[in-house]
Amino acid sequence: MFEDETVTVACPNCGYKNPVLLREAESALETSIVCNHCHKAIKIGLEGFHRHLDQVRAELDAIQHDAAAPKKKPGSKDDYQI
Numbered sequence: 001m002f003e004d005e006t007v008t009v010a011c012p013n014c015g016y017k018n019p020v021l022l023r024e025a026e027s028a029l030e031t032s033i034v035c036n037h038c039h040k041a042i043k044i045g046l047e048g049f050h051r052h053l054d055q056v057r058a059e060l061d062a063i064q065h066d067a068a069a070p071k072k073k074p075g076s077k078d079d080y081q082i
Helices: 047-068
Strands: 006-010 017-021 030-034 041-045
Touching: none
Parallel strands: none
Antiparallel strands: 006 017, 030 041
């Protein structure tokens, strides 16, 4: 779903913001990239990323489920509070 999206990772050495495809980061708990500016290796821990991605997917599933649910007719008895 998000495989073609990119995130930016700032290089701790020079501060350059490197684009990283989520496809490259999705399957591992840790990955390394090379900075496009200073060519230093950057190790990226992805445990928190995976937790947030799972949360986003769950929220999207809930939204899709709610959108597919039958709509209440206006003026039904469930629309009023006493």
